[in-house]
Amino acid sequence: MTVRLANSPELARITLPMTMTHPITEMPRRSFGFSGGSVSGPQLEPEPVELVTACLAADAVVDLAEARRESGLDEVLAKLDSELVGLNPVKTRIAEIAALLLIDRMRARYGIAAPQPTLHMCFTGNPGTGTTVALRMADLLHRLGYLRRGHLVSVTRDDLVGEYIGHTAPKTKEVVKRAMGGVLFVDEAYADKMDKFFSANPGMQSRIAHHITFSDYTVGELEQIAVLMSGQLGYSLSADARAALRRYLHRRIQQPWFANARSVRNAMERARLRHARRLMTGTNLLVDLAALTTIEAPDLLASRVFDDTRAAEEPR
Secondary structure, eight states: OEEEEEOSSOEEEEEOOSOOSSSOOOOOTTOOSOOSSSOOSOOOOOOOOOOOOOOOOTTOOOOHHHHHHHHTHHHHHHHHHHHSOSOHHHHHHHHHHHHHHHHHHHHHHTTOOOOOOOOOEEEEESTTSSHHHHHHHHHHHHHTTSSSSOOEEEEEGGGTSOSSTTOHHHHHHHHHHHHTTSEEEEEOOOGGGHHHHHHHOHHHHHHOOEEEEEOOOOHHHHHHHHHHHHHHTTOEEOHHHHHHHHHHHHHHTTSTTOOTHHHHHHHHHHHHHHHHHHHHTSSOOOOOHHHHHEEOHHHHHTSGGGOTTTTTTSOO
16 A cells, blocks of 8 residues: 655655555465455455466576566566656665565575565655655556555545544545555655654654655756656647746745645646647647747746746735
8 A cells, every 4th residue: 555645845655565554564465355255345356366386406506687587576666667757766765665575585485484575665845745655666566466456546645634523534544445456546645744753653663664755856857847747748838938938847846835846847837738728829820730839038038937926826
């Protein structure tokens, strides 16, 4: 289970493999689903019985390159690298975790019994820096056999906290059931409260082995993110638009409610709106493909971020 707790000015995310029922306890790797019976709510199908294979001889050799290919590990890491600009320390930690899990699988082929590695994580940083990592971790754990399904269940505080006394427990239980075998993504919690939370819950603190900090993006990295996002939507930015974007970002990061990649996405969505309106209200309504797919400087410079008298009210 991956639990993400986030809100400005900072966010905190706890990542936990979904291999448990209520109390958070270490369990064997095969305990990924609820067993059939009278338990209400969504159920996972019983796990197939695994065939017992003979252990390799001590002088046998395993091919790590082949194991990497079969697991799809490199594909997941490459996707993470392409989707996530910057954040090299985060990528390095994820790659280390992936390598450990794969090596553990190789060791098991020789009959080396070892406890399942602790995969619980706490992600901290400002908003808009780490959503993609939760998705890629789910994929990675699924491919390596640590999650049965690798799906994502995204919820907020309202999905967990009840409206009356005694309502929180069953609501939370249902959410956890839906996330079994995959990733639970919980949004909206204050990072500055997390230290107090861990202090008040020593048991939880001891189960979080990985604390990963997501640093804020630089202006250059935010520009790369904007270009990538635009490309995914079939747009490009002209040279003048790139210059306007950099001016926009230098101003925007100094203003309230800035949320890194999330704010960049919002800015580019608004630029698309202005681009469309500019074409529809222009004097020449005969346009070519370049005009339909190119964001120009005016589409960004029209933002209220450049209006000093209104920028502090609600940045756009």
